[in-house]
Amino acid sequence: MAFLPRRRFVLQLAGLLPLPFLARRLHASAVADLDPRLLRALASAVLPGALGASGMERTAAGFERWLAGYREGVELVHGYGTGELRRTGPSPALRWANQLRELDAAAQRAHGASFERVTVAQRQGLVRSALEGQRLAGMPAIDRASHLSLGLLAFFYTSAEATDLCYEARIGDSTCRPLAQSERRPLPLAERS
Amino acid sequence: MAPRVIESDVCIIGSGISAAMVAEKLAEERTATIVVVEAGDESDRLNQRPALRRRFLDYGETPWRKDHLDGYEVAGIQSRSMQVGGLAMHWGGVTPRFSPEDFKVRSLYGVGNDWPLSYEELDPWYQEAEVRLGVAGEQGPQELDPRGRPFPLAPIPLSYNLLRLREWTAQAGISMWSQPSAKNSVPYRGRPACCRNDTCTPVCPIGAKYSPDFTWEALRKAGRVQLLPRTVVRRLVRESSGERVSRAVAVARDGGAELEFRAKTFVVACGYAWSSHLLLLSGLANRSGLVGKYLTGHRNVSGYVSLPLRLYPGMNGQHSLVSKQFMRVPRGERYLRHDLRVWESSVGKEPRLTDAQGKVLLGDELLADWRRRTATGTARVRAYYDVIPDRESALSLDGSKRTPWGDPLPQLAFRDAPESAELRAWSEEQIRALFARMAKAGGGEVISARSDSFQDHPAGGCRMGDDPATSVTDSWGRSHDHENLFVVGAPTCVSGGCANGTLTFCALSLRSAAEIGRSL
Numbered sequence: 001m002a003f004l005p006r007r008r009f010v011l012q013l014a015g016l017l018p019l020p021f022l023a024r025r026l027h028a029s030a031v032a033d034l035d036p037r038l039l040r041a042l043a044s045a046v047l048p049g050a051l052g053a054s055g056m057e058r059t060a061a062g063f064e065r066w067l068a069g070y071r072e073g074v075e076l077v078h079g080y081g082t083g084e085l086r087r088t089g090p091s092p093a094l095r096w097a098n099q100l101r102e103l104d105a106a107a108q109r110a111h112g113a114s115f116e117r118v119t120v121a122q123r124q125g126l127v128r129s130a131l132e133g134q135r136l137a138g139m140p141a142i143d144r145a146s147h148l149s150l151g152l153l154a155f156f157y158t159s160a161e162a163t164d165l166c167y168e169a170r171i172g173d174s175t176c177r178p179l180a181q182s183e184r185r186p187l188p189l190a191e192r193s
Numbered sequence: 194m195a196p197r198v199i200e201s202d203v204c205i206i207g208s209g210i211s212a213a214m215v216a217e218k219l220a221e222e223r224t225a226t227i228v229v230v231e232a233g234d235e236s237d238r239l240n241q242r243p244a245l246r247r248r249f250l251d252y253g254e255t256p257w258r259k260d261h262l263d264g265y266e267v268a269g270i271q272s273r274s275m276q277v278g279g280l281a282m283h284w285g286g287v288t289p290r291f292s293p294e295d296f297k298v299r300s301l302y303g304v305g306n307d308w309p310l311s312y313e314e315l316d317p318w319y320q321e322a323e324v325r326l327g328v329a330g331e332q333g334p335q336e337l338d339p340r341g342r343p344f345p346l347a348p349i350p351l352s353y354n355l356l357r358l359r360e361w362t363a364q365a366g367i368s369m370w371s372q373p374s375a376k377n378s379v380p381y382r383g384r385p386a387c388c389r390n391d392t393c394t395p396v397c398p399i400g401a402k403y404s405p406d407f408t409w410e411a412l413r414k415a416g417r418v419q420l421l422p423r424t425v426v427r428r429l430v431r432e433s434s435g436e437r438v439s440r441a442v443a444v445a446r447d448g449g450a451e452l453e454f455r456a457k458t459f460v461v462a463c464g465y466a467w468s469s470h471l472l473l474l475s476g477l478a479n480r481s482g483l484v485g486k487y488l489t490g491h492r493n494v495s496g497y498v499s500l501p502l503r504l505y506p507g508m509n510g511q512h513s514l515v516s517k518q519f520m521r522v523p524r525g526e527r528y529l530r531h532d533l534r535v536w537e538s539s540v541g542k543e544p545r546l547t548d549a550q551g552k553v554l555l556g557d558e559l560l561a562d563w564r565r566r567t568a569t570g571t572a573r574v575r576a577y578y579d580v581i582p583d584r585e586s587a588l589s590l591d592g593s594k595r596t597p598w599g600d601p602l603p604q605l606a607f608r609d610a611p612e613s614a615e616l617r618a619w620s621e622e623q624i625r626a627l628f629a630r631m632a633k634a635g636g637g638e639v640i641s642a643r644s645d646s647f648q649d650h651p652a653g654g655c656r657m658g659d660d661p662a663t664s665v666t667d668s669w670g671r672s673h674d675h676e677n678l679f680v681v682g683a684p685t686c687v688s689g690g691c692a693n694g695t696l697t698f699c700a701l702s703l704r705s706a707a708e709i710g711r712s713l
Contacts, residue, residue, distance in 0.1 A: 048560035083270040136546040157544040173507025176388040182352040
């Protein structure tokens with residue numbers, strides 16, 4: 001039997017495996033490939049400073065968990081007034097891991113240092129360059145964000161924590177809260193109920 | 194293979210909210226044996242819902258994993274829900290009554306058709322439905338919102354946002370109050386009080402909102418019903434002599450022998466689409482030719498109003514104010530009746546990625562931009578207006594599409610009666626003008642307004658009436674053609690009113706259950 005070239009062999013082997021299995025493996029591998037230090041450097045560039053170091057870390061870790069938990073092809077909640085069914089799309093993990101590496105490479109080219117070593121302003125400049133030419137308006141759906149930085153922003157800005165930070169009040173959107181307390185103005189962020 | 198035969202006094206087809214009302218009332222008041230046949234799967238249990246809700250919040254995944262049948266893609270249907278508990282597994286729990294005027298629009302205004310029963314006749318059944326569901330509500334002005342007894346539960350409190358918005362609507366001369374809801378304002382029937390998780394639609398993670406699975410769980414635990422999921426009734430069959438229905442022929446989705454349900458009384462409780470579908474497949478109850486006809490609902494105009502108010506979106510976003518101030522047509526004016534609702538909203542105030550000049554916002558700039566824009570608030574406003582159904586607003590059998598068992602699937606086409614079609618543009622213009630007046634009264638402006646193309650809260654298809662020539666059932670839901678065949682809930686509605694229909698479906702079903710009980 002003639003030896004198959006390695007790439008062709010791998011592709012043929014892959015052809016024998018069920019597609020969802022391959023997609024899950026590819027997704028897991030891409031999630032593992034997302035450099036946690038670079039991700040945190042990105043978080044500190046795009047998220048508001050009011051979050052503080054612990055808030056940045058909490059958000060970055062939450063984003064990693066979100067990405068790890070993503071599943072392709074799962075039925076989405078039904079739209080209102082329609083019988084149409086929709087499903088989650090392809091995992092963004094591989095694309096985002098590549099974009100993070102590209103940010104690091106761009107930092108090396110522009111500033112001679114890793115993305116995590118350059119200043120916040122320089123990181124923001126690199127993110128803006130990466131987003132150049134994109135038509136941006138509101139927050140995208142997290143999984144459909146065209147760039148990792150936008151996915152991270154969408155993840156944070158759709159959270160109850162972001163809403164509280166914006167309104168500087170303890171609203172606690174979508175969390176279990178006593179019904180009776182709803183009648184009064186939410187307490188300022190600094191105060192406890 | 195010989196069919197497997199299951200006998201009972203009452204065979205209920207479908208397990209949605211109307212079926213649950215009928216079964217619960219019969220089980221409490223009669224000794225009859227009750228079999229319930231459901232085409233869909235079991236719904237996920239309450240203890241699974243917090244995790245499923247989390248997946249919904251994080252990823253948008255449906256929290257109802259097996260809520261429809263593959264191969265049942267139907268033109269014109271508004272939800273694919275088919276499971277134990279039916280569509281009310283993911284309803285919003287909003288439970289207004291219809292208004293007295295809804296039942297007599299022909300007598301009062303010369304349009305559409307009167308129902309064969311009045312609001313006053315239905316009032317005790319509304320009360321019973323409110324008790325069974327656990328409706329929390331606030332009494333509106335008695336002349337607009339008459340009721341024989343108080344709500345069983347204190348109202349869901351108005352949030353800080355809704356209190357501010359009620360002050361605003363009062364400035365516009367509109368009296369509003371807390372929308373009645375089948376959500377526990379206090380612990381009720383073993384279920385906890387609402388704690389504002391804000392995901393009533395699609396799923397309440399704690400069971401504070403009523404859903405029919407609670408009723409089924411209790412009835413099954415008590416051994417009062419036998420409920421067979423994953424079982425598709427394909428035909429109802431008449432006795433060879435006479436007009437009584439003798440059996441329901443079904444298939445189990447898991448295979449095996451055909452099933453045959455024999456009962457003294459059959460209750461079709463499959464909602465606005467599948468009830469008519471089953472009767473058409475069976476060739477029953479259709480002497481009038483009206484099975485599947487007069488599908489009904491109502492259309493809405495929705496809008497967003499920017500107001501100079503500091504609001505805090507997220508306090509209880511699915512709860513609203515309601516008014517019935519526009520349910521009556523002023524003397525001499527064209528026909529327009531609608532409700533009015535107001536919610537908190539964040540529309541127009543969401544965080545954004547670029548500023549007005551197109552600059553990408555990152556870090557502190559983005560938060561600062563969001564804070565600036567949320568210094569004032571937004572209200573969501575909506576009015577459901579009455580649409581008179583046309584005879585040809587209809588469900589029919591679609592010869593081109595079949596179920597996995599070879600039966601034609603239905604197709605649905607909603608159509609306004611000519612008088613409603615003629616008034617549509619004007620009606621929507623009037624409602625938009627109302628939104629504009631409201632905005633002006635509060636010193637704000639309408640951000641946007643639009644009308645849904647579909648008719649919401651669908652019903653009809655087996656409408657009730659006194660005349661067998663112009664209706665499918667009598668006011669009890671009994672088929673004019675077959676004395677032991679009942680159709681209950683949504684399909685029997687003559688019109689869709691100007692408010693969510695579920696409480697009315699439940700009230701009608703309970704009234705039917707009383708008659709079914711008497712006939713056993």
